[in-house]
Amino acid sequence: MRMPLCCLSSLVRLRIVSVVVDMVMPPDGQQSQRPLNTLQNLKVRGDSSFVSIFNESKLQLGLRDCLASVEELEIYRCSNIVRWPLEELRCLPRLRSLHIRDCSKLEGKGSSPEEEEVLPLPQLERLIIGCCDSLLEIPKLPASLEEMVIRYNRSLVALPSNLGNLAKLRNLDVCNCGGLKALPDGMDGLTSLEQLSIGGCPGIEKLPQGLLQRLPALKYLYISRCPDLKRRCEEGGEYFDLISSIPEKVFPIWLEARVARVRRSPSAGEGSNVCVPHLGFTPFY
Template sequence: MDNLKYLDDECHDGMEVRIFPSLEELVLGDLANIEGLLKVERGDMFPCLSYLSISGCPKIGLACLPSLKVLNVSKCNNELLRSISTFCSLTNFHLSGGEGITSFPEGMFTNLTFLQILHISDFPKLKELPNEPFNLALEHMSISFCNELESLPEQNWESLQSLRSLNIWGCKGLRCLPEGIRHLTSLEVLVIRNCPTLKERCKEGTGEDWDKIAHIPKLNIR
């Protein structure tokens, strides 16, 4: 499998597998040379695919998968990140492990209008998130182990009126919380761990960011 470039490079029962009409879940891992799912990508490919996990596929790029609901991407590349905006049906997105990634493509999250859960983890060189609105449906968001991330963009928060939980772990470079958090009336849980500057700024009553988060019912800051 080391030389596999596309899933239809090989044959099944003497016939090329091209459309995968009933496939619902697909896991791809440690395929160093895979470049895409099919040699010729068509609008009717993988019509039932709702879950896709990709790990250790440094060359892969993807076309639109209209039924995809859950996407897990680990050890990603820039080409794959640029394709994320086409997955308009996503409800659950886990993104981790981008060693050389310093920023995400512009518009990466803009079209994900059904996204409810977003996890971003293990981007040690990530310096910023896109300064553009997320969608209204997002309910749970976590950002972890992005040590060079210094701030969270202001523009994103105005559209997050459905956000119920926010987790920030191991982002030691974060200097403050955005002003927009104070307006998130649906936010029920805020967890901040191993973020020394944020911990000081969020001290009850005295921290510089305390008034931004005082309305949140459940705070776990350590």
């Protein structure tokens, strides 16, 4: 599909679903004089969609100016992403919300094993990553982050090493990441933390010392399907007194409703499954 670049001068939201978009310059004399800085919400679904937008030649053509104003980005079912797309993310200096879902081959390893990658998003406030089955690690996060939701990433073995230094983080939600064995050391720097949810991570047996110091200040605590951690929080457990002042505590014995469903997508073809978590994600259809 061919789209003149000047068409983006009036767009606020753009969704591209499994289609190749060819950005072209308008004929001489027909170029719009309006600034290309109105686009705020961008959703890309499918391999061809991601490549169409984050293509070096198109960025040089002028698309980079359009992306500079984007505040929300959702990347869905892009199996051609293996490493963190750090160069592409650098085109989004104003990004506040990043959702990455169902990117089955994303491992998260950086290009240089000696250097620990940092997400180049200085204004990022919300990060959601879900149903990325190959994901092993997440880069260091910017200090601006306020909410992090990590769900259904079964291969994930570690959270970002600087997680405990995010002074603005208010909500930390880690669920159904069976490969996780522990939270990062420290975490005493989470001075704004209000909500903590840990579920379906049986390998997490205890909380780091720094996080224990923050427990009395929480407003909400959710622990599920982490038997050792749950036992420490119950009456008689070593964390019981620390969490006694938390207004809302949820320790379900079982889940009466499924927290995730695997549904067949009509557009995905035979044999294709899409993981659609109910909580923390918005539908992309």
